[in-house]
Amino acid sequence: MEVKIEAGWKKALAPLFDKPYFSQITAHLKTEKALGRIIYPKGSLLFNAFEQTPYDQLKVVILGQDPYHNPGQAMGLSFSVPEGVKIPPSLMNIYKELNKDIGMAMPNTGNLTKWAQQGVLLLNAALSVRANEPASHSKIGWMDFTDDVIQTISREKNNIVFILWGNFAAQKQIFIDATKHKILKAAHPSPLSAYNGFFGCKHFSATNEYLRQHHLTPIDWML
Numbered sequence: 001m002e003v004k005i006e007a008g009w010k011k012a013l014a015p016l017f018d019k020p021y022f023s024q025i026t027a028h029l030k031t032e033k034a035l036g037r038i039i040y041p042k043g044s045l046l047f048n049a050f051e052q053t054p055y056d057q058l059k060v061v062i063l064g065q066d067p068y069h070n071p072g073q074a075m076g077l078s079f080s081v082p083e084g085v086k087i088p089p090s091l092m093n094i095y096k097e098l099n100k101d102i103g104m105a106m107p108n109t110g111n112l113t114k115w116a117q118q119g120v121l122l123l124n125a126a127l128s129v130r131a132n133e134p135a136s137h138s139k140i141g142w143m144d145f146t147d148d149v150i151q152t153i154s155r156e157k158n159n160i161v162f163i164l165w166g167n168f169a170a171q172k173q174i175f176i177d178a179t180k181h182k183i184l185k186a187a188h189p190s191p192l193s194a195y196n197g198f199f200g201c202k203h204f205s206a207t208n209e210y211l212r213q214h215h216l217t218p219i220d221w222m223l
Contacts, residue, residue, distance in 0.1 A: 005047045008055025012156060016148050021141035028140040029128065038131035040067050040074035048076025049123050052116035059119035059216055060161045060207055061153065063169045066138065067129045074129070077122035079189075080112035093189040093198065098221055101202045107223040118219050123149065125168070150175040157181075159214040161207045165189055165198060182210045 003010070003017060016022060032039055041048070064078025068088065073081045079091050087095070087110040098104040116122055125146045130136035153160060154176045162181060164170050166188030173183055186201035187193045208218035 003047060004044060005050045006054050009047075009050040012055050012152055013050075013149065016145060016152070019144075019148070021144040025141040025145065028137070032130065039128050039137075040069060040071075040131060041076045041128070045074070045076035046127050049078070049116065049121055052077065052113055053119060053121045057119045058121055058153065058157060058160060059211060060163065060219060061121045061123055061150070062163045063150075063165075063172060064122070064124040065166075065168050066126050066135050067124055069129045069132055069134050069136075071131070075111075076127070077112055077116055078124045080116075080122055081110035083109055083111050085110055089191045090189045090194075093191065093194045097189070097199055097201065098204055100199070101204045102221060104222055109223055112223070114223055115219065115221070118217075120219060121153075125172075147172070147175055154181060159210075159216065161210055163203055163207065166193065182207075 005013070029039065062078055067074035067076070068081065072085055073088070075082050079088075079094060081088060081091070087107075091110050091112075095104070095106050099106060112120075112122055123146060126135070126138045126140075126142040127146070128137045128142065150162075150172055158180050160181045162173070162176050162183050164172060164183065164185045169188075170185050173185070176183055184201070184203045184206055186203060187195075187197035189198045204219075204221050211218045
């Protein structure tokens with residue numbers, strides 16, 4: 001698999017591309033393609049999160065679980081959809097929390113590229129999915145890869161804010177050194193769980209407060 005990825009990430013993650021699980025991922029995707037299966041996002045966007053957020057500008061990681069599995073939604077950034085695509089329910093709840101937390105007006109776009117380009121890595125734990133089949137690629141090796149990505153960030157960087165929403169994301173805290181990074185946890189923004197602790201978590205203002213404390217430019221969350 002030809003990995004289109006920003007130079008800093010390419011260097012930092014080079015050992016991961018040589019691991020057996022990466023060959024396994026590549027083989028699985030090739031097989032799916034040969035069988036005529038539709039995979040999201042398209043190949044050129046598989047590593048879009050790393051392309052949009054240069055390694056040396058990384059400040060925040062927002063962890064998602066799985067790419068969107070409906071046509072036209074997945075763009076390689078967790079929670080984000082392209083311009084003109086209807087804003088999904090979880091992202092709508094993220095916007096509601098942003099409104100309560102920092103007074104942000106409700107955007108008319110679901111495209112979060114602006115966040116990514118300011119240093120917010122919008123990382124899904126699995127980077128691909130079969131059309132209309134949620135979690136269909138969760139066991140092909142992606143989880144091993146992204147667990148290693150999180151550990152690499154934790155080891156090599158300092159003062160990164162890790163935002164973990166929901167039980168799945170919270171399990172990833174074992175890979176993060178809490179003595180040198182900030183971990184923010186809350187319920188998932190899904191309509192099924194947002195009222196159980198996502199609303200009112202104030203993670204966006206907390207992120208910027210932490211960045212300021214460490215003399216880093218805060219994120220402009222406005223879209």
